[in-house]
Amino acid sequence: MxxxxxxxxxxxxxxxxxxxxxxxLATGSLRASGFFECFRPLSHMDAFLSALQxxxxxxxxxxxxxxxxxxxxxRAYKVRSGGRPSQAQAASTLYVQATQHAREWIxxxxxxYVIAALLxxxxxxxxxxxxxxxxxxxxxxYTATWTTDQRYRRKNRRDVDLNRNWPNPFxxxxxxxxxxxDTYPGTHALSEMETSTLAAYLNSTQSQLxxxxxxHSYAGMVLHPYADTRTAPPxxxxxxxxxxxxxxxxxxxxxxxxxxxxxVGTFRDYGWRTLRKPSLxxxxxxxxxxxxxxxxxxxxxxxxxxxxxxAKGIAAGP
Numbered sequence: 001m002x003x004x005x006x007x008x009x010x011x012x013x014x015x016x017x018x019x020x021x022x023x024x025l026a027t028g029s030l031r032a033s034g035f036f037e038c039f040r041p042l043s044h045m046d047a048f049l050s051a052l053q054x055x056x057x058x059x060x061x062x063x064x065x066x067x068x069x070x071x072x073x074x075r076a077y078k079v080r081s082g083g084r085p086s087q088a089q090a091a092s093t094l095y096v097q098a099t100q101h102a103r104e105w106i107x108x109x110x111x112x113y114v115i116a117a118l119l120x121x122x123x124x125x126x127x128x129x130x131x132x133x134x135x136x137x138x139x140x141x142y143t144a145t146w147t148t149d150q151r152y153r154r155k156n157r158r159d160v161d162l163n164r165n166w167p168n169p170f171x172x173x174x175x176x177x178x179x180x181x182d183t184y185p186g187t188h189a190l191s192e193m194e195t196s197t198l199a200a201y202l203n204s205t206q207s208q209l210x211x212x213x214x215x216h217s218y219a220g221m222v223l224h225p226y227a228d229t230r231t232a233p234p235x236x237x238x239x240x241x242x243x244x245x246x247x248x249x250x251x252x253x254x255x256x257x258x259x260x261x262x263x264v265g266t267f268r269d270y271g272w273r274t275l276r277k278p279s280l281x282x283x284x285x286x287x288x289x290x291x292x293x294x295x296x297x298x299x300x301x302x303x304x305x306x307x308x309x310x311a312k313g314i315a316a317g318p
Contacts, residue, residue, distance in 0.1 A: 007151035009290050013039045016293060022048055025055045030116035036296045039105045041146045042072075045112055045135055049077055052119065059122055060115070066197030068140040069157040074194060076201075079118040079131045093208045094127070094311065097134040097198075098215035100162040100267065102141030102153045103289040106299055107215045110284060111135035113300030114307065127311050129210060137194055138162055152289060156194060160186040163214070164263070165195045166270035170228050174264040185265050202275060210314050211240075211278040212271040215303065218286030221245070222254045222306065225272040225279060227263040232256070233272065240278055240313045247309035248302045251285035258283070278314065282306060 016038035023034040035048045053060050059080050066074035081092070098104075098111035112135050118127065136142050140157035144150050155161050164174060164185035174185045190196040202209070224241040225233045232238070233256075241254035257263065271279025284299050 007145075007149060009039075009151055010146055013293065017044070022051065025051055027056065027122075028120050030120050031113065031297065031300070033116065036109070036113060036116075036293075036300070038293050039109055039296070040112075042136060042139060042143060045108070046075070049075075049112065049115065049135075052115070056119055059119060065134060065201040066137075067193055068138075069193050070140045072139045072143070074134060074137060074139055074198065076132050076134045077115050079115060079122065079133070081122075081128060081130050092210070093130045093132055093205070094210050094307070094314075095132050095134075095202070095205075095212045096215065096307070097137050097213070097267070099136040099142055100138055100194075100214065101216060102138045102145050102155070103151065104217045104284075105142075105145070105289070106217045106284055106286065106291055106295065108136050108142065109293075109296045110300045110303050111215060113296060114304055117300065117304045127308070128315070129311070131307075134198075137198065139194075154182050155184065156192060158186075158192065160184055160192050162192060162194050163216075163267055164265035165189060165192050166199070166265050166267050167274055168228055168265045168269060169273075170264050183263075189265065199270075206275055206277075209275060209277050211280070211310060212267075212275060213279075213307070213310070214267040214271075214281045215284065216281060217284040217289060218291070219258055219283035220251045220253065220285030221258065221281075221283040222248070222252060223258070223268060223281040223283065224254065224256060225269050227257055227261075227266045227269050229262070230256075237272070237278060240310060241280055243309045243313050244280060244282070244306040248282075248306040252302070252306075278310075280310070 020034035020037040064073040065076040098107040161183045167189040222241045222245040224237040245252040245254040268279045268281045
């Protein structure tokens with residue numbers, strides 16, 4: 001419930017919750033659910049996705065992939081394939097995570113929308129491999145944006161930017177960043193519960209992964225490695241990023257870095273260097289971290305189109 005500390009955005013969305021329940025949960029119409037009329041706190045996401053599991057137990061499963069400083073679980077949702085990968089293709093899972101930065105509500109909503117869209121199309125035009133989606137990585141920070149006056153909070157409960165906390169060969173260059181900075185990377189790589197527990201999960205499933213995607217807002221870009229150096233990645237990564245951006249529409253472009261910034265400790269570099277998988281960041285297009293809930297479906301459809309383009313590129317091979 002809203003209190004004296006919560007933002008106007010929270011108040012508006014809580015009013016929206018009263019007007020819009022979840023509605024029909026029938027396959028084929030999940031994207032039309034009232035859930036997507038509003039931005040939702042974690043409790044609503046858990047309830048909605050739990051309801052989808054009950055309706056579609058053979059297609060959707062849920063499991064913890066990590067935990068936060070508070071002890072809150074970081075949950076993943078696995079949508080089973082509508083087809084099957086070839087026997088020659090041992091890897092069978094696309095991994096998608098969102099909301100490393102707490103204020104990026106549209107990233108969280110879009111991640112849930114991806115799950116709904118995949119369930120709506122599984123068995124017909126669904127992807128030929130499984131998709132694991134983590135809607136909210138920064139569960140403590142995201143909760144704080146709903147329950148305090150910190151709607152624009154970026155970091156986790158310990159004031160660490162999770163997207164600067166991943167293992168990186170240039171870690172020492174980030175040591176001078178102070179704790180009060182929005183990009184404070186922590187004391188060392190994987191110093192945070194969120195990143196260390198997620199890394200353990202990803203390392204344990206590395207052989208099953210086809211590619212990894214990290215969803216953010218609001219630059220309107222599809223970014224490929226490397227963020228931490230001006231060394232260009234192999235052409236295949238540039239080609240995948242370009243194909244995804246093209247599929248997402250005219251509001252998107254592809255590239256190596258935002259505004260030519262050199263960033264140390266990002267997830268996309270970890271995905272490419274450590275996991276050795278194609279690794280992209282999708283920056284949802286926009287003009288602010290606070291956006292109307294009416295944009296959820298549009299942005300969700302753009303991200304879904306991008307994921308299908310990524311799948312097509314992976315299937316085509318190098």
